[in-house]
Amino acid sequence: SAVISQKPSRDICQRGTSLTIQCQVDSQVTMMFWYRQQPGQSLTLIATANQGSEATYESGFVIDKFPISRPNLTFSTLTVSNMSPEDSSIYLCSVDTGVANEKLFFGSGTQLSVL
């Protein structure tokens, strides 16, 4: 397994501002993912954070709104830009252990409320 530190754990933000969420892993991992979980819903993949290249975004998510950094194999950030109340959600960082039997492990999540 992997130990994943995600921060902040929660934040309350004003409309129009941006928030950057950080994710630190205790070991080098190839695949890092950012998910969103809206209230009462399951997880939706935002993007895959690739080390050394642009993130790969899923349908409905764009880089201008959710810029992602992946400077090395243990760290990534997700920024939620120009926030609106519709962005209120839990944002989760996750890693794929990348061995023969892939498994996904999650950070503790960031509870974001936009006023």
Place this chain on the structure above:
Amino acid sequence: RKEVEQDPGPFNVPEGATVAFNCTYSNSASQSFFWYRQDCRKEPKLLMSVYSSGNEDGRFTAQLNRASQYISLLIRDSKLSDSATYLCVVTFYGQNFVFGPGTRLSVLP
């Protein structure tokens, strides 16, 4: 059609009961299968992988039927601490973990 579908729930069962959750997936080329557990306001945590031969971990048994594209999770002798949302997860060559909508379980005293 959604890629991964689960029993809508919620399931409200008494302590000690046996409960089964079902999950179906649409991509016949799906490669790996998992059950995750998510407590309220917490991150999902891996409960168990699901293998073709079926696998058991204590009170939990997972089954996979590739022909029917169907996964199940059986919980025996339910405990209060089993109350959570159970997420079925399917991958295609590990490139895309697709989560089902989850089934909520409440074990009642």
